[in-house]
Amino acid sequence: MTPQEIRWLAEAQAGSDMAYGRLVAAHQSVVRGFLRRILGNGWADADDVAQDVFVHAWQGLHTVRQPERFRSWLIGIAWRRAQDYIRSNQRRARRDQDWLQSLSTPEGVSAEERLSMEKAMADLPADVRACLTLSLSEGWSHAEICASLGIPLGTVKSHLSRGRERLLKALGEPS
Amino acid sequence: MTPEQKLQALFAASKPPAQDYGFEIAVLERIAKHRAIDRFTYLAMWVVVMGGVMAAVFWAIEAGRMASLVPIMSAIAACGVSALVVWTMGRARAL
Structure with a gap:
């Protein structure tokens, strides 16, 4: 976390959607890349879960005590959401290979x-x-x-x- | 290229772009919806509470029983103060 990101986090915790938007912009690539690799089933699914992750994180922003660990905390949420998704999509466990064509x-x-x-x-x-x-x-x-x-x-x-x-x-x- | 370099290159190539306005807007829209629902719920709760209080007051005025309202109003005031204290403490902890 850069000092600026720590400031955005403090502003977001105080209720600023603009500051949270900046945090989303700064971390979306890591979260989406992580979920795409974990879920595989096409990027749209991973991006849907990633949106859930950011909404869930926004709801729990007040629980962040160590701003420098925000990235780890975010990936922790993404990991738990991915596990839920995998559990609830057992029938789709055979990973769709079409998304590979887009790489x-x-x-x-x-x-x-x-x-x-x-x-x-x-x-x-x-x-x-x-x-x-x-x-x-x-x-x-x-x-x-x-x-x-x-x-x-x-x-x-x-x-x-x-x-x-x-x-x-x-x-x-x-x- | 060694297999190790290929592995690094493949992982680097599959990373999403550093900036994606479409994704960021989609997240902020969902947050705005959540915020709107939260505000609506909050307002609805107050409308119900205030409606109940006003109905009780009007009933008491109508029936000439203002004195019977004292226990109810005290309970409502105690609940209101408790809710305010809990909310303030929650905000203070969050900041």
């Missing part, structure tokens, strides 16, 4: 490698996907992942190690 393939990576990595990611349990997303996409530390997801530090480390190994294997690295 761009970066230079130096073939379409087959991308699909292979996405399939390996989809086959991982949700908590492993959550740890990998925060670590690889956002560069979060183990401690921060542990704090926001409520998963023990040792479990975070083993999830990351096991998950990375699976994804790298899917990308052609010999095990």
